[in-house]
Amino acid sequence: MSWLCGLVGEGIAASRSPAMHEREAKNLGEILVYRVVDTAAWEGTAADLPAIFQWLKRFNYNGVNVTHPYKQAVIPLLDELSDAASAIGAVNTVVFRNGKYIGHNTDWSGYAANFRRTLPDASLERVGQIGAGGAASAVGYALLTLGARELKLFDVDRARATALAERLQKLFPETRVSAVSRVEDAITGASGVVQTSPIGMSTHPGVPFSPDLLSSEQWFSEVIYFPRETELLAQARAKGCPTVSGVGMAVFQAADAFELFTGLRPDRERMLKEFD
Incomplete structure (x- = not known):
């Protein structure tokens, strides 16, 4: 066939x-x-x-x-x-x-499978997600399906982050999903951080936030796969963060x-x- x-x-x-x-x-x-x-x-x-x-x-x-x-x-x-x-x-x-x-x-299932494979023991007590467009809805859905207890969303478009937070909160009423106004509020105190914005792609070079905001106790996940290693992913790895690339x-x-x-x-x- x-x-x-x-x-x-x-x-x-x-x-x-x-x-x-x-x-x-x-x-x-x-x-x-x-x-x-x-x-x-x-x-x-x-x-x-x-x-x-x-x-x-x-x-x-x-x-x-x-x-x-x-x-x-x-x-x-x-x-x-x-x-x-x-x-x-x-x-x-x-x-x-x-x-x-x-x-x-299959974006959500692909993300979930890659996350489980790469960081099976990662804490999902509190997750910070950067970006609320494109792949963000599928990634947020995946994280909450995997058992995230709290999800804080930041996007430069606050209305978009708020809309996604409200959608995910309705789907997972036993968790806490919220939109925050500063990127620091999503990252500080989080068990891990996932980056879903286009910043870092070959066509959108740069970093969506300062790597200084990350600590070695946090895991870091990237959804971009071209390039295979974004600048932020490399910086997070250099800090000692357990990382998940977007390739998987x-x-x-x-x-x-x-x-x-x-x-x-x-x-x-x-x-x-x-x-x-």
């Missing part, structure tokens, strides 16, 4: 997703073709999504991943949502099945999506080892 899958997003020409999916299918003795649908190539927008998905269905795609800036914009086009995608309010994987578009979110999240969310597309169980450790 063979599969045709892809990635819909903007500015994604350098995505590692095609290599990850096609290589793992080959490792399993199967054929999977994975193509990138980059709206930046023709100055497309969210208004083009209905036409894109109609053509994907006509070309008999089995499913697609969805990335920035369409993880929320795609939802009105879908026939069904998984429980996690509905709770998080974002979709990164769409499976085409029986004429229907079914939305999933990227690989494990892809592995979960691969399983949804094909029904086959990928070798996650092999995918991690072969990631480039």
Whole structure:
């Protein structure tokens, strides 16, 4: 059997997703073709999504991943949502099945799997999260699912942080989720800190906060995987913080999506080892 899958997003020409999916299918003795649908190539927008998905269905795609800036914009086009995608309010994987578009979110499960694998004994008593856009909702959901007792969110857009805090608080009423006005308030006293903002990416160089705010008693988690080691991740490691890079999240969310597309169980450790 063979599969045709892809990635819909903007500015994604350098995505590692095609290599990850096609290589793992080959490792399993199967054929999977994975193509990138980059709206930046023709100055497309969210208004083009209905036409894109109609053509994907006509070309008999089995499913697609969805990335920035369409993880929320795609939802009105879908026939069904998984429980996690509905709770998080974002979709990164769409499976085409029986004429229907079914939305999933594997960002949260990929983050959770990577965190458990890397820091299985980390304290989640109090977590500070920097960023409330993009991947932040999935990461916050993952941390609370893993057992975080308190989550403090900071974003330069206070309204966005407040909205995410309110959403997560409703989903996890027995925990404490709040938006704070200063980055220091999220980090000081936290058991660990997770960085979900785009600052640190190759296209957004720099650090989202001063590494001096971190202490060696705290763990530090990064979601950026390009570059593999951001400046802040390197600084946290140099301070002696136990760290979690963004590479594992990227690989494990892809592995979960691969399983949804094909029904086959990928070798996650092999995918991690072969990631480039």
